[in-house]
Amino acid sequence: MIEAVTTLVTPTFLLLVLGGTFTGIVFGAIPGMTATMAVAVCLPLTYSLGLENGLALLLGLYVGGISGGMVPAVLLGIPGTPSSITTTFDGYPMAQRGEGEAALRIGIVASLVGGLVSLGILWAFAPTLADFAIRFSYVEKFLIILFALTVMAALSSDMLLGIFSGVLGIFVALIGVYDISDGGNGNLRLIPPGTEYWLESGFSLLPVLIGLFGLAAVLEQAEAGVPRGHSAKDLAVGRAGGFRLRMLRGEGVNLVRSSGIGTFVGILPGVGGSAASILAYSNAKTFSKTPERFGTGAPSGIVASEAGNNGLTGGALVPLLSLGIPGDSTTALLIGAFTLQGIQVGPLFIGNNPDTWNAMIFAMIVANLAMFVMMYAAIRWFALVVTVPKHVLLPVILMMCVVGAYTINYGIMFDVWTLLIFGVAGWLFTKLRLEVAPFIIGFILGPSAEVYFVKSLESFGDLTIFFTKSWIAWVLWGLIVLSVAASASLSSRRRRPATA
Amino acid sequence: MGDLTRVTIDFERSHLVFPTIVAAVLAVLGLAIVLRDRRRIAGAGAHWRGIWRDMDRVRFLGTLALTLLYFTLMVPVGRIWPNTGLGFLVCSIPFVLATGLLFMHDRGWRQVLPVVAVAGIAPTFVWWLFTYPFFLTLP
Numbered sequence: 001m002i003e004a005v006t007t008l009v010t011p012t013f014l015l016l017v018l019g020g021t022f023t024g025i026v027f028g029a030i031p032g033m034t035a036t037m038a039v040a041v042c043l044p045l046t047y048s049l050g051l052e053n054g055l056a057l058l059l060g061l062y063v064g065g066i067s068g069g070m071v072p073a074v075l076l077g078i079p080g081t082p083s084s085i086t087t088t089f090d091g092y093p094m095a096q097r098g099e100g101e102a103a104l105r106i107g108i109v110a111s112l113v114g115g116l117v118s119l120g121i122l123w124a125f126a127p128t129l130a131d132f133a134i135r136f137s138y139v140e141k142f143l144i145i146l147f148a149l150t151v152m153a154a155l156s157s158d159m160l161l162g163i164f165s166g167v168l169g170i171f172v173a174l175i176g177v178y179d180i181s182d183g184g185n186g187n188l189r190l191i192p193p194g195t196e197y198w199l200e201s202g203f204s205l206l207p208v209l210i211g212l213f214g215l216a217a218v219l220e221q222a223e224a225g226v227p228r229g230h231s232a233k234d235l236a237v238g239r240a241g242g243f244r245l246r247m248l249r250g251e252g253v254n255l256v257r258s259s260g261i262g263t264f265v266g267i268l269p270g271v272g273g274s275a276a277s278i279l280a281y282s283n284a285k286t287f288s289k290t291p292e293r294f295g296t297g298a299p300s301g302i303v304a305s306e307a308g309n310n311g312l313t314g315g316a317l318v319p320l321l322s323l324g325i326p327g328d329s330t331t332a333l334l335i336g337a338f339t340l341q342g343i344q345v346g347p348l349f350i351g352n353n354p355d356t357w358n359a360m361i362f363a364m365i366v367a368n369l370a371m372f373v374m375m376y377a378a379i380r381w382f383a384l385v386v387t388v389p390k391h392v393l394l395p396v397i398l399m400m401c402v403v404g405a406y407t408i409n410y411g412i413m414f415d416v417w418t419l420l421i422f423g424v425a426g427w428l429f430t431k432l433r434l435e436v437a438p439f440i441i442g443f444i445l446g447p448s449a450e451v452y453f454v455k456s457l458e459s460f461g462d463l464t465i466f467f468t469k470s471w472i473a474w475v476l477w478g479l480i481v482l483s484v485a486a487s488a489s490l491s492s493r494r495r496r497p498a499t500a
Numbered sequence: 501m502g503d504l505t506r507v508t509i510d511f512e513r514s515h516l517v518f519p520t521i522v523a524a525v526l527a528v529l530g531l532a533i534v535l536r537d538r539r540r541i542a543g544a545g546a547h548w549r550g551i552w553r554d555m556d557r558v559r560f561l562g563t564l565a566l567t568l569l570y571f572t573l574m575v576p577v578g579r580i581w582p583n584t585g586l587g588f589l590v591c592s593i594p595f596v597l598a599t600g601l602l603f604m605h606d607r608g609w610r611q612v613l614p615v616v617a618v619a620g621i622a623p624t625f626v627w628w629l630f631t632y633p634f635f636l637t638l639p
Contacts, residue, residue, distance in 0.1 A: 048634045160536065164529045171522050178515035187515040215567075222563040225556030226603040391603035392614055395596040396622045398567065402574075403588075403626055407636050416571055424564075431551060450518040454509060457517075463505040 008359045013056050016049070017363050020057040021370040024064020029385040030393065031072045032221055034081045035065020036213045039333045041397055043206065043340075044404040051341040052359040058337055059360065062330050063115060063313055063367035067375065070107040070306055072386050075100055076230060082274040083309035086281040090294065090301030097297060101379060105243035106299050107306040108375045110255060114307035115368035117259035118266065118314025122321075123361055126350060129322035133347035138459070139469040142452035143476040145445045148269040148325050150480050152438040154487030155268065155275055165435040169442025170449060176202030182451045198414045206336045207405040207418035208443060212436055213329065214401040215423025218394050220430065229389040251303050254284050258304040262311020267318045269325045269441055276315075280308025314364065321349055321357070325445065332440050340408070562602045570595040578639040585631045585638035592623035 020042070027038035038061045046054030069081030074091030087107060094103035136144065149166045156162025175191060176199055178184030191199045221227075248255075258280035265276040284304035285294045294301050316327025317334075324346035326332035338345050343353065350357045375382060405419035406412070429436055456465055467473060509517060534541060570591055578587020597619035604611060630636045 044630075047636065160529065160533055164526070164533060167522060167526050167529060171519070171526055174519045174522065185511055185514050187512075189515050189519050219560065219563060222559040222603070223555045225559055226605075228605055389611075389614075391600050391605075392618050394603055395599035395615075396618060398563075398599060399592050399596055399623060399626065402570070402592075403630065403638065406588075406638065407630065411637060411639070413571075413575055413639065416574075420567060420571060431548075446522075453521075454514055454517055457507050458509050458511075458514070461507055463507055 005358060005362050008052050008355055009362060013053055013359070013363070014366065016053050016056040017060040017366045018370050020060020021064035021367045022060075022374060024061040024066075025068035025071075025371065025375060025382055026064075026385050026388075027061070028065040028068025028080050028084075029071040029382055030388060030390070031076070031078045031080050031386070032217065032390070033393075033397075034069075034213070034217070035062055036330045036333060037217055037397070038062075038065045039330050040210045040214045041400040041404065043210070043333060043336055044400075044407045046337050047340060047407065051338070051343060051356055054337050054341070055334070055356070055360055056363045058334055059363045060367045060370070062334075063310070063364065063371050065330070066309055066313055067108070067111045067115075067306075067371045068382070068385075069309070070104065070111070070302075071379075071382055074103045074107065074302075075383055075386060083277050083312065084305065085274055086277045086305035086308075087302055089281070089305070090296070090298050091305075093295070093297030094299075094302075099297070100383075102243040102247065103297075103299075103302055104379050104383075105376060106247060106302045108372060108379070109248060110258070110303040110306035111310040111375075112368055112372040113255045114259040114262055114310030115313055115364070115371070117256065117307075118263040118311040119361065119364050119368065120314075121260075121263045122314035122317050122364075126318045126322045127357075129318065130347045130350045133323050134351075136347070136472065137469060138452040138456045139465055140472050140476065142449060142456060143466065143473055143480070144323060144325070145449045145452065147476055147480050147483065148319075148441065148445065149438070150483040150487065151268050152441055154483045154490065156435050156438060158433065158435075159487045159490070161433055162435050162438050165429075166438035166442040168434070169439035169444075170446035171442075172203065172439075173443045173446030174202075174450060175199055178450075179447075182447065183455060184451075203418050203422075204409055204412075204415050205339065205444065206333075206408040207415040208422045209333055209336060209440065210401050210404050211419040211422030212426040212429075212440065213333075214397060214404075215419055216426025216429075216436075218398055218401075219423060219427040221390060221394060223427070226390050226394065230386050247299050248303070251300060254287075254300055254303050255307050257287075258284060258307035259311040262308035263315035265308075266312035266315020266327045269319055269327055274309075276312040277305040277309040280304045280311070310368075317360075317364075320345055321360075322347060324349075324448070326441060329437050329440055332444055335444060336408075559602055563599065566595060566598055566602065574639045583637055585627055588638035589623055589627040592627075593619055596623060 023042070024035060024038050027033045028035055039058050042057060042061055046057060049057065066081065066083055069079060069084035070087045070091065072078045072080040073084040073087035074095050077088050077092035079085040079088055091103045091107065094100065149163070152166055153159050153163040174189065177186060177188050180186045188196060188200065261280040261283060262276040265279060281301060281304045284300055285291045288294065288300060312328065316331045319325040319327050320331045320334065326335060335345060401419060402416055405415045408415055426436060429439070467477065574587050574591045577590050581587070597615060600615035600619060601607065601612070604615065627638060630638055
């Protein structure tokens with residue numbers, strides 16, 4: 001690893017990680033902008049950078065974006081990103097007591113620990129899982145995708161709508177030709193008459209992603225009237241009660257547990273940072289000796305929330321790099337960076353690209369450390385980012401979305417229209433309570449699911465093969481049944497108070 | 501039992517196997533949602549009327565209209581100066597400016613000036629970046 005790092009890590013590489021982390025923190029700190037949006041907007045910039053340098057920028061954006069969300073969460077009580085929602089519960093009360101700076105620094109330390117713990121798990125676990133997954137045949141690969149979809153549904157706010165969104169994503173992904181390079185027959189399907197010219201290859205992944213996460217977010221802001229920015233006077237950074245290390249005394253178990261929960265949630269496909277921080281927070285409260293202090297400005301709450309959401313960063317890369325299944329919406333966008341460079345992620349990725357793998361690990365370490373140093377040293381300056389007016393930023397983001405969509409396939413205008421179609425669709429999804437994350441995962445995995453399913457049947461000619469192929473198939477069916485049962489139980493529990 | 505589970509896939513029609521299954525699953529799920537949420541669906545009119553009432557229609561519809569105009573004009577304008585990316589530049593400057601002005605709440609000179617500066621600088625920088633260092637032609 002050290003040898004690879006010394007050859008791959010150039011000053012450009014380091015500058016890109018640092019620049020990405022800085023930009024990510026800025027994006028995360030502006031309410032309404034997310035780490036996913038930061039990655040979507042900057043993706044076209046990775047064209048000419050090469051894979052390692054491109055990933056350095058994107059991973060910096062990812063880590064910075066998740067961490068930056070704590071700034072408005074603490075200072076204004078508004079989560080900068082969905083994953084920092086639980087940081088508002090205790091961060092904002094602390095800020096109102098004049099301890100905003102202390103709350104932010106507690107969050108920064110917790111974010112660093114969460115990020116590094118999850119990175120350790122990624123480093124130790126992803127190659128082992130990939131080595132195991134190499135043995136999978138089409139049957140097991142199809143069952144893995146089925147399992148991913150059921151897990152997503154289980155953790156959706158509404159099981160039925162979550163499954164529907166995922167299957168809808170698969171359906172949309174099947175539009176176009178059944179590709180000969182995948183063993184298909186080269187025939188078209190699901191294309192309305194007269195649209196064959198544009199839809200022959202279906203909808204491209206990246207315009208769909210940029211539309212759903214970039215344009216849709218801008219439309220939501222426009223719908224809400226583009227809320228006015230906050231003035232520096234609104235920011236309760238506070239001077240009294242600065243950060244002391246002893247504030248973290250007794251938080252060791254909470255830190256490790258919350259980081260572990262965040263990493264585990266990250267490993268589950270399609271489950272976002274908000275679930276990671278909510279689970280970590282509720283666990284910290286359950287195991288606390290003073291649960292009544294949670295929600296009133298308890299440092300433990302901030303520790304749990306921030307360690308949980310940063311724990312997600314390494315965890316979400318585990319299924320991506322070992323199975324080719326994105327752990328969350330931001331890692332789904334990372335698939336775009338690999339696609340741009342003509343590299344397929346899956347079980348063979350780490351073995352075939354050890355240099356890229358090492359470079360990614362190193363980029364994540366640098367991004368986490370850079371996030372810590374930048375935010376810890378200059379938290380008062382980052383706090384001012386909250387005051388940047390959105391009427392200046394949003395038009396530029398819209399323009400960057402267009403550039404990203406247009407350049408993705410080297411200049412196809414239909415991709416720009418795809419951006420608009422899916423931007424409006426993303427806005428409509430929130431109104432119809434459909435879920436974007438399962439849709440995206442379904443869209444990404446749909447074509448692979450088709451190949452694995454059809455090839456399994458072509459090879460074995462019997463439906464029972466999905467049960468009898470190997471013991472792995474049995475284990476996967478067990479997990480699928482378990483996740484469906486958990487999903488049904490969670491769903492009925494959620495509905496009970498509403499009907500009572 | 502063995503015959504019931506046996507499947508033969510005709511290669512010429514193999515492109516329809518999976519889409520048919522997915523469409524059937526989608527239809528079943530859709531039906532389940534309609535049955536479960538029938539009351540909510542029946543009251544959907546009020547839901548959409550609420551969205552229409554509460555939204556900032558000028559900014560929302562204005563964004564959509566400007567975006568449509570931007571996308572529509574970019575290629576024809578670009579054809580005036582082929583392979584230079586100037587269609588993007590010429591359309592992006594007024595688009596960023598108009599969208600910025602649409603999103604503003606106070607339109608005094610002190611507030612407008614940064615929007616004008618960003619509308620000039622950002623598209624020009626992006627056009628230069630993609631045209632020269634990246635060698636990617638914009639519309």
